[in-house]
Amino acid sequence: MKPILEIQHITKKFRIGARQERYLSLRDKIYDTFKKKDKSSGIFTALNDVSFNVDAGESIGIIGRNGAGKSTLLKILSKITPPTTGKIIGRGRIASLLEVGTGFHPELTGRENIYMNGSILGMKKHEIDKHFDEIVDFSGVERFLDTPLKRYSSGMQLRLAFSVAAYLEPEILIIDEVLAVGDAEFQKKCLGKMDQVSKSGRTVLFVSHNLGAIQQLCSKSILLNKGTLLKSGKTSNIIDEYLNLSQKVTNRFNSYGNKDAEIVDFELYNHLGKESRDLFLGYPCALHLKIKFNTTISDVELGINIKDIYGDLVSHITSIDQNIVISGEKGDEADIEINLDSVNFTPGTYKMDLFLLKNEMLHANTDCLTFSVINSDKIKRPGGFPGHVKYFTDTRWKVKNPVRV
Numbered sequence: 001m002k003p004i005l006e007i008q009h010i011t012k013k014f015r016i017g018a019r020q021e022r023y024l025s026l027r028d029k030i031y032d033t034f035k036k037k038d039k040s041s042g043i044f045t046a047l048n049d050v051s052f053n054v055d056a057g058e059s060i061g062i063i064g065r066n067g068a069g070k071s072t073l074l075k076i077l078s079k080i081t082p083p084t085t086g087k088i089i090g091r092g093r094i095a096s097l098l099e100v101g102t103g104f105h106p107e108l109t110g111r112e113n114i115y116m117n118g119s120i121l122g123m124k125k126h127e128i129d130k131h132f133d134e135i136v137d138f139s140g141v142e143r144f145l146d147t148p149l150k151r152y153s154s155g156m157q158l159r160l161a162f163s164v165a166a167y168l169e170p171e172i173l174i175i176d177e178v179l180a181v182g183d184a185e186f187q188k189k190c191l192g193k194m195d196q197v198s199k200s201g202r203t204v205l206f207v208s209h210n211l212g213a214i215q216q217l218c219s220k221s222i223l224l225n226k227g228t229l230l231k232s233g234k235t236s237n238i239i240d241e242y243l244n245l246s247q248k249v250t251n252r253f254n255s256y257g258n259k260d261a262e263i264v265d266f267e268l269y270n271h272l273g274k275e276s277r278d279l280f281l282g283y284p285c286a287l288h289l290k291i292k293f294n295t296t297i298s299d300v301e302l303g304i305n306i307k308d309i310y311g312d313l314v315s316h317i318t319s320i321d322q323n324i325v326i327s328g329e330k331g332d333e334a335d336i337e338i339n340l341d342s343v344n345f346t347p348g349t350y351k352m353d354l355f356l357l358k359n360e361m362l363h364a365n366t367d368c369l370t371f372s373v374i375n376s377d378k379i380k381r382p383g384g385f386p387g388h389v390k391y392f393t394d395t396r397w398k399v400k401n402p403v404r405v
Helices: 026-034 070-077 110-120 125-139 154-167 177-181 184-199 211-217 235-246
Strands: 005-016 042-054 059-063 085-090 094-097 172-175 203-207 220-225 228-234 261-269 278-280 285-293 297-308 313-318 326-328 333-340 348-358 360-374 395-399
Touching (some): 005 070, 042 085, 042 228, 059 070, 059 211, 059 235, 070 094, 070 203, 094 154, 110 125, 154 172, 172 184, 184 211, 203 211, 211 235, 220 235, 261 348, 261 360, 285 297, 297 360
Parallel strands (some): 059 203, 059 220, 172 203, 278 360
Antiparallel strands (some): 005 042, 220 228, 285 333, 297 313, 297 326, 297 348, 333 395, 348 360
16 A cells, blocks of 8 residues: 655755845846845755655654754645655645644634635535534634634634644644644643544644654654654654754753852763763762852752653652752852662653752753663563652762852
């Protein structure tokens, strides 16, 4: 059976630093001949020789950093923009949900936009009539159905757009990161509907930075980086590859707080005493931090959150748990060493938050360090490990002068 979508050697280039071509008079032509050329103009390659196939009924996640080419790829698949080279072979009707308001007219009512958008997607009037009540009920905008769309909030527009795309039964449903506009309840509804759509035999292509949603919905994924397809395969493997790619970036400082004291440096060490973002299950590791005091302050609490790749809290520990309180004078720097006797997190990828507290937040650094736990021969468990934490061990803290403990 042939794939429902064949993406063959797609390349997309854009001209940057130059104005869009316009109609020119003879005077403009003569002027342009002699004027100094804009050296900033050039060619930007958004996608570079991307090829993959999608089988009918598959749910494919598309993962990558901002600027990786994800949205450009979806616009090409939706025939909003043509590729520079390469071709797309599609064997089914495509419905796209790329941006809030796409395919809608602000002056028309919600009711009129349902019929217009359905027609754009290639539906007959009787098909739209068949699902009209379901669309309205799912979107939750019944009270405003005869109100012009320009009076709708972005969230209401999203609800209506998703409902039309999901209920009008396209063979291929393409969804960009627009679900981030909706509230948590509606996002949950959408993910449930998308799961239902894929299980009904239709094909879903889904772009999102919500790795939990990708994991839940998509059995397969592709990873884009700087316009190139790096890898495709099982979603869990692609997420690990993406996070490994992300953690090659240096430490991140996503900071807030009054900064009477702040964490100015941190690093993770493996069981060999080397700086590393790869830790081995059952082996020791250490976290080293440096705290700078911008004012004289006592009884500071240092806290650490460990989260999984979806942002859910796995473990939490503070200096108070160890009966340690940190104090320092203005200008002091404290070196903190936290040793873990045995890495107790099951294999996977994790993120770390670091924070300093005293009645209020002095400094918080969120998602500042990403690390991986790798299985080892020290702990053997056929069939893998359920949950996140295998077993608990105590940590040992060292606080070096000039800080008073």
